Amino acid sequence: MRFLKKFIVSFLAITLAVLTSFVNGTYQLKAKTYFFARSSAPSKSDFHYYSDQNIYYKYDYDMPNCTAYAWGRAYEILGEPPQLSTGMAKEWYDYNAKHHYYAYGSIPKVGSVMCWNGDWGGHVAIVEKIEGEYLTISNSSYGGEAFYTQTNTFAYLKTYYPGFQGFLYLHDFTPAVNLAKPKLRVSRSGMNYTFQWDKIADATTYQIDVCHDAECELTDEFVTSKLTFTKAFADQPYWVRVHAQHNDFASVSNTVGVNPAAYHLMGTKQNLGTHFYAQIAFGDIYVKNVNHTAMLETATNDDKGIYEFIRQKDGSYTIKDTKTKELLTSMRQKNNVDLFFTNIDDTKNQTFFLRKLKKGYALQPSDTAYAVCGVKGEKAERTTPIQINRIALTTSQSFRIQKGGITLPVNVNAYKGSYDGKAHSISLQNVPAGSTITYRTSTKSGWSSKKPTRTNAGTTMVYYHVMNPHYAQDMYGSAEIIVHKANCKARINDYKHTYDEKKHTISITKTLPGSTIYYRTSLKKDWTKEKPMRTNVGTTSVYYKISNPNARKTFTGKANITVSKATQKPKIKGYNGSYDHKKHTLCMTQIKPHSTIYYRSNTKKKWSKIKPTRTSVGTTKVYYKITNSNYKDVSGSVSIIIKKKT
Structure with missing residues (x-):
């Protein structure tokens, strides 16, 4: 069966009085039946598919x-299992x-299922976009991409897979408008803050929200067709x-935070x-x-937590736990909100400015009016989460x-195993x-970037030295590469077959x-590397010895x-003709080389190599026997018949 692989996100917003649904950063404000194209694979947590x-x-x-x-895409589009x-x-x-x-037919429509019945199991895909004669379809492929x-012309796509049948129309959709997310930038001059963004394709107006907390509870809003907005802010964030x-x-x-107070209350951004x-x-x-x-x-020396600090372009730092690879994250910018370590890609809430205080550094999330603290009250306490506060x-x-x-x-791991012919x-x-x-492999030799290896049985001591400019201490150590002798094994096969004029021998593999x-070929003979061969009928016993310096013992044995x-299949014909004064005899062809042929004209006579002949009218029955040391005997009889001449 042929099955699909990549797919494109679509969403069906069915008639509700006021519906807000987010797809690729775009949300719908009024109730209509819109189709949202999918352009990326669904997540493994999407129940429509997984x-x-x-x-x-x-x-x-x-x-x-x-x-x-x-089937899953249709489920996602319709909001219910498809029929x-x-x-x-x-x-x-x-x-x-x-x-x-x-409904079904031969005209492409967005959200329809495109069907083919060729190949072994056929193929189905979803029409995601139509632009003139060009279609974009989403697929998955059995044994291929998920x-x-x-994207190509309808004429091309319907013949791309064999046996095009038509389209199944899941619904009569109106294509949605996908608006890209504006990227908001801010600059400051005194108390005036200017917000700018790039033009968004298909956008006609822009609404600016001014909020008094990070969850954007509205204080004011403005609508403009321009790409910039300036407003004066006092000390309140x-x-x-x-x-x-x-x-x-x-x-x-x-969302961009404006925090005039932070610039006065805290020192400049630190570069450590x-x-x-x-x-x-x-x-x-x-x-x-x-x-x-x-x-x-409270932690021991070995368990104090190590964090990787990486400075960003704006001077802030990401702080990553080196064990879990998770980033320190401030989920919300509000008082008494705990901080977490997550793998979520949330740059806005995962960068911190380091501000110099009298006896240390303050960690300030994203230029806000908050700082990280360890508090239950106003002091640092054990076994409590760190939070953000004003x-x-x-x-x-x-x-x-x-x-x-x-x-x-x-962490260091050394190889310890049996010889296998590979470098370890x-x-x-x-x-x-x-x-x-x-x-290096000796305390007296120089250091090299080339990693030592060992192939043969034995032990090699490897000394290593790890240096990193971000760590205060280098790491030194040693480990042994241990290769044990292996069992000497092989696969031995006799040769046993009928004569075919070729040389044959035993097989030793693996x-x-x-x-x-x-x-x-004899216990009395000396060993040789030349493999014995046999062509003619008979049996040759071959003694073998397999030695290897990396094997525990020599492997010996015998094979035949x-x-x-x-069986040879000659063609033999007698003679049948009119008298013509000449000698005639039987005719033999396709006789194997080195064969010996015997004849006689009576079963009581002895065999002779002389071929019988006949000249006069009458019949002579000729018995024959063909022998060959490499072939089975062949025997039989034919007649020499001479008739009267008319």
Whole structure:
């Protein structure tokens, strides 16, 4: 069966009084039936495709598979399970024509199912976009890609797969307008803040929201057709965002915080390096990742939490837990909101400015009027989550960024196994980016970037040195490559077949790499590397010896070359003709070389190599026997018949 793979997100907003649905950053403001094209693969958490609600997924015919994808896409478009065939793709069109669940025809429409019945199982795809004579369809392919799109002319696409049948019209859709999200930028001159954004295709107006918290509870709003907006702000923090609008559709930008107070209350942004590793502490209390929550904990030297700081273009830092690879994240900009470590891509809430305080550094999320603190009240406490609060410049907002004393978190594994003819070495895992690793096999030799290897049985001691400019301490160590001798194994096959005029021998395969094989045909003979051969009928016993310096012992044994007699099929004809004064005899062809032929004209006579002849009118019966040491005997009789001449 041929099944689909890539797919395109579409959404059906069915008649509701006021409906807001987000698709690719665009939301619908009024109730209509719109079709939203899918241009990327669905997530593995999307139940339309990856759950038992999808009939193909339920019975293990999930993506990549054209029917599983098209069925799930139809489910997503309609908002309910489709009444489509649950069989092979080639059955979909005729199944619908028989049951009349959906209108169908030969004209492409957005949101329709395109059907083919060629090849073994046929193919189905979803029409996502129509631009003149060009269609964009989304697909999945059994044994291929889970999701992909194709854009070409209708004439081309309907013959791309064999056996085009037509379209199943799931609904009569109106194509949606996809508005890109504006990217809001801000600049400051005194108390005036200017917000700018680039023109969004198809947008006719822009609405600016001014909010008094990060969740954008509106303080004021403005509508403009321009691409810029300027407003004066006092010390109170505000948040601003812009909507691009077109009739029933709009998209919303990123939210930008305006915080005049932060520039007066806190010091300048600190640059502690473009890339470094450090611990975050209040005295002996350390920030640790406890079940994804940023907690203050008393920790041992080996468990204080190591964080990777990477400076961004605006001077802020991302702070990543080196164990879990999760980023410190401020989910919301409100008082008493806990901080978490997440893998969510949320740049706006995952960057922090370092501001210098008297006895440490404040971590300020995204130029807001907040700072990170460890508080339950106004002081740092153990076993409590760190939070964000209004900038207060208390000791609870003063962190210690500790670079020294952190060792490289590298794990070392050495090879230990039996000889297999391959080169083996040590391996280093969890090596931070930017590290330099050098090796040597003796404390007296120089360091080299080339990693030592060992192939043959034995032991090699490898010394390693890991350096990283972001860590205060280098890492030194050693590990052994141990290769044990292996069992000497081989696959031995006798030769046993009928004579065919060719040379034959025994077969020895799957030996250890580097093995040497010796042969002899008698226990009294010397060993030789030349493999014995046999052509003629008979048996040759071959003794073999397989030796390898990396094997525990030599492998010996005996195998036979056996050639049995073949069957020859000569063509033999007698003579039947009129008297002509000449001698006549039988005719023999296709006789194998080295054959001996015997004749006699009476079963009581002895065999002779002389071929019998006849000249006069009458009949002579000739018996023959063909012998050959490599072939079975062939015998029989024919007649020499001479008739009277008319």
